[in-house]
Amino acid sequence: MSDEGSQASMLPQLLRSIDEAQKLLARRDYKSAREALLPGVLEALDDKNRDFLDEVAVRLLGPALHMLGTCDFELEGPDEAREAFELGLGLAVSLQDELLTASFLHELSLVAYKQGNLDEALRFCKESIEKAIDNAFVEIGQGLTPGYIDFDLNQLGVNLNQLAVLYQETGKFDQALDILTIVRAHCERVYNLELLGGVLNELGMTCFALGRYSEGVRYFLESIKIKAKQGQNSAAIAKSTLNLQVCLANYPEALRSEDVSQSLKEYRP
């Protein structure tokens, strides 16, 4: 398909497949979403079509690769997803699209985490966050509303939460605490209780690892309370409850603290 006609047909096909995949992803139908995306993406990536990819098509290829990687991640695991995300990262860098770059770096961090490469995961995650913050600076420089930073603060919160988990996994608990404190303040400021419940759970884990048991228990209990108030599913609530139980089992000295037993005794969901 190297004639003028194929150039004209590439963009609508990519658009259609993205549109369809979005609907399928919303229903978590990863298999059909992958099938919808693959022909358009493969055609756009084909070397013989490179000269015919206009700017709009190239920009559409980024989100398409992102969705394809997500499908691969869910269907076949991190090894398969890595290829799509790495391709997407290369594309985003060449387009100088900071937010898209941040997004692919975040996905690659999750992939590396699943593959057990913690150092690589940490590196990708930090780079992703730095890109997202740099983007905020650019937007502020362009004169957007002062006092309010107009970038996807909630996505950044999710990335930061991931960074804190990686710090925990690599034993950097003080750094995890710093990051989680920032995400917590952010969640409270923008009323994102959904993320806050998870952040408080991670704060609980971190405080236990640092020997700050009474603080840890308070965070866990607050997390359970917020998740319940939010009507989050029982699995999300059970996660905080289980983590609290695991921490109390792993750190039996915590139960000797009067503050800890008082908090547990007086807890009202």
Add this chain to the structure above:
Amino acid sequence: MISLLPPQIEEDIRAEEANPLNASRARMVLEAALSTQLRTLADGLLADMILRGQQVEGTWLQHFLSDSPAGRPDASFLAERAKRFAADVVQRRIRPIEPSHLAALDLRIFGGYVKLWEDCRINSQLRRLGSGFRLALVGGNGLTVNSLRRSLGQTGGLPVDARFIFGPTEYTGSWLLGPIFNFITEVSVSPYLDVNGACFNFENKIVIRQPILRLLFGEVSRLQLATSQIHEMSHVSGFRAPHFGSYAQATWEEDTSYDLCRLVEEPRQLGEVEREMFMNFGNWVPENANEKLGYEHFPPLPKKLVDLVDSLCDKGWIRRLEDGRIEALLWKEGRRWWP
């Protein structure tokens, strides 16, 4: 760590943490601790402005307003205070603080140190102890991002918005779309705040400065306060930040519950509560307002006053007395308030 806490107050805080059975005493300790720390901060910022040769003429007035006897401080009072302030700066009793240091500043509250940009946490602790004091921090968002950059080892940062006010507020601490900081007096006020700004808003928050309104109009009536609030509410109504969640769904109920308990620490009839908290419950919004506007301008009220009173009675936060009045139980002496 940059701390502003005098040793005596640290001792007071520890004493309350060790014996957390007297909420009203703990409340006073927390208010005193934050007042001292934030007053020191305001002094430090003002000293820095003076040393950098910035214009501070109008700033003296609001800086010493809470110290002055009732009414507008006269020129001799201000001149005398300014002279004393300058002497304190020269003798290093007041240390200058640059706005760029605000992100790293630590404030002591119960449970440890928090950063200045953890203003929501500070206000939450004040609220839970039944205090009417609040911290309105305008640049919290930017300070958080600067702190994040530092944590990631990045250099540079956003220009800092160093505006804040700390002081006692009215019982109406929230409305459907966000918090209201209706300051009765200002214990500590940033020198970066415009002395002419009697009312303003930031993000979804409303700030009413009664001391400045009194300077402008003499006495301030309830009607004037209500109209000022409604004016600011009209600005906040237009605040549609894409990444902000719904205040009404998230924290309205908790904020309003504590406001209500604070109001009925001295037992009151339900009608009195309703009058005092009419902003919280959106009683001033016509029932068919959204219909007339043609879009969902006002969120639905999460709970009516009577329902909230019932649920707080069930939780044991308040009780109904035989004469129909409502009384708060939350901060009765002997009831553990911490952790």
